[in-house]
Amino acid sequence: MWFLLMLVILLTNGMSAFGLKVIAGWALPETVKFPYLTIWYAAGLASIAVPMLIKGLRIGRKEILWGGAAAALSIGGQVAMAIALDSGVPGHVVFPVAIGGSVFVVALAGRLIFGERINRISALGVTLGFLAVILLGLS
Amino acid sequence: MGLLFWFLGAISFGLLACVSKGAERRNSNASGFVVSAFGWAALIMLIRSALLKSGSPMPSRAIAVAVACGVCAAVAYLAFQTSIRVGKITVAWLMMNLSAGVPAVVSIWKYREKLTTLKVAAFALVLVSIFFLFWGQKIEEQAAEGSRPRGD
Numbered sequence: 001m002w003f004l005l006m007l008v009i010l011l012t013n014g015m016s017a018f019g020l021k022v023i024a025g026w027a028l029p030e031t032v033k034f035p036y037l038t039i040w041y042a043a044g045l046a047s048i049a050v051p052m053l054i055k056g057l058r059i060g061r062k063e064i065l066w067g068g069a070a071a072a073l074s075i076g077g078q079v080a081m082a083i084a085l086d087s088g089v090p091g092h093v094v095f096p097v098a099i100g101g102s103v104f105v106v107a108l109a110g111r112l113i114f115g116e117r118i119n120r121i122s123a124l125g126v127t128l129g130f131l132a133v134i135l136l137g138l139s
Numbered sequence: 140m141g142l143l144f145w146f147l148g149a150i151s152f153g154l155l156a157c158v159s160k161g162a163e164r165r166n167s168n169a170s171g172f173v174v175s176a177f178g179w180a181a182l183i184m185l186i187r188s189a190l191l192k193s194g195s196p197m198p199s200r201a202i203a204v205a206v207a208c209g210v211c212a213a214v215a216y217l218a219f220q221t222s223i224r225v226g227k228i229t230v231a232w233l234m235m236n237l238s239a240g241v242p243a244v245v246s247i248w249k250y251r252e253k254l255t256t257l258k259v260a261a262f263a264l265v266l267v268s269i270f271f272l273f274w275g276q277k278i279e280e281q282a283a284e285g286s287r288p289r290g291d
Contacts, residue, residue, distance in 0.1 A: 002276055005222040009234045010269075013215035014241025019208035021246065023201050034188040035197050039205035041181035044213030049174045059171040066162035067175020070155055074176070075183055077151030084145035098149045099236050103229075105153025110229040114160055118227055122275025129233045129268035135261035136239045 077102075096137025103130055156232045160223055169220040177213055230272050240265045 023036060052059075081098055107126060110116040118126065162172050215235070222231045240262055246252045 002222060002226045002280075003273060005218045005226075006231070006234050006269075006273070008218040009215050009222070009231065010238045011241060012211040012218070012238075013235050014238035015245075016208045016212035016215055017239075018242040018245060019204040021242065022204050025250075026198075026201070028198070028201060029195050031191055031195060032197055032201065034184055034191055036201060036205050038181055038184040038188050039197075039202055040209035040212065041177050041184055043206040043209030044216075045174055045177035045181055047210040047213045048170050048177070048217055052170050052174060057168065057170060059175055060168070062165060062167050063162070063171035063175045066158060066165070066167050067172050067177075068179045069158045070162075070172070070176040071179035071183065073151045073155040073158060075180060077148050077155065080144040080148035080151055084142070084148060087144065089142065089145050098145065098152065099239070101146075101149025102152035102156070103233055103236055105150060106156045106232040107229045109153070109157045109160075110227060113157065114164070114228060116227050116229065118229065119275050119278055121271055121278055122227070122230060125268050125271030125273075125275055126229055126233055128264055128271060129237055132261055132264035132268050133233070133236045133239065135257060135264060136237075136243060139243070139255060139257040139261050 096134040099137050100130060100134045103133060156228060156235075159220055160228045163220065163223050169217060169224070172220055173213060173217045176216070177209075226276060230276070233268075233272070237265050237268065 019036075019040070020033075023032070077098075081095075103126075107130075110118075159172070163169070215238070219231050219235055243258065244262070247254055247258070
């Protein structure tokens with residue numbers, strides 16, 4: 001189950017951001033970015049909400065509040081990165097460190113807040129992965 | 140000033156994963172959480188788009204790309220939210236970030252982008268990292284099975 005979920009994450013999350021690159025190649029006006037993201041989020045919402053409705057599942061207050069916090073942090077992160085880029089910090093510096101930094105924050109929180117312990121092999125994988133995301137950002 | 144926002148960006152994305160884990164710890168329904176997160180974000184973007192009044196209509200091919208990529212993103216986040224119930228958040232979040240290698244490979248194939256030494260090193264590290272992460276998870280699963288009382 002876990003292995004399958006990781007493969008799904010690798011393939012689908014990777015491709016989810018590819019659209020911005022595709023439309024960038026079409027030289028559309030900059031203002032199209034926000035309607036694009038509106039449809040992007042709405043399509044994602046529908047793809048999970050429709051099966052939920054068919055199954056008769058409902059969203060509670062807990063999900064609405066936690067989901068709101070997640071949305072605020074996601075958009076807040078993107079706005080902060082955009083401001084950093086506008087302030088003159090080069091993109092080849094902003095992206096790798098922001099991505100690597102978020103992995104570091106999660107690793108720290110996983111250990112200190114959620115009490116997760118990882119074995120030595122996984123720790124080696126995390127270290128190499130940390131370097132890999134920085135290199136991916138630089139390249 | 141730029142450096143402060145750069146730092147805040149990294150913290151925000153890290154906290155996003157922590158909020159997901161917090162929701163999971165409070166037995167929040169994974170699908171409901173993802174629907175709520177995407178719903179709030181869609182609403183904020185809709186308001187932003189309305190305020191912008193771009194005037195230029197979006198081409199249908201761009202709508203098709205947005206729909207396909209949005210569905211991919213929701214499926215990915217649901218898989219992430221489900222995986223942190225059975226596995227480690229650090230590993231799942233790292234996998235979300237390692238997935239950046241997939242569009243990089245597609246770009247090389249589709250746009251004939253140059254395969255630099257840095258990219259080759261990054262892809263090699265991604266593969267080696269995934270190998271160790273999967274191996275580490277296998278060890279944990281075997282240890283969990285070993286510690287379970289016989290006859291279950």
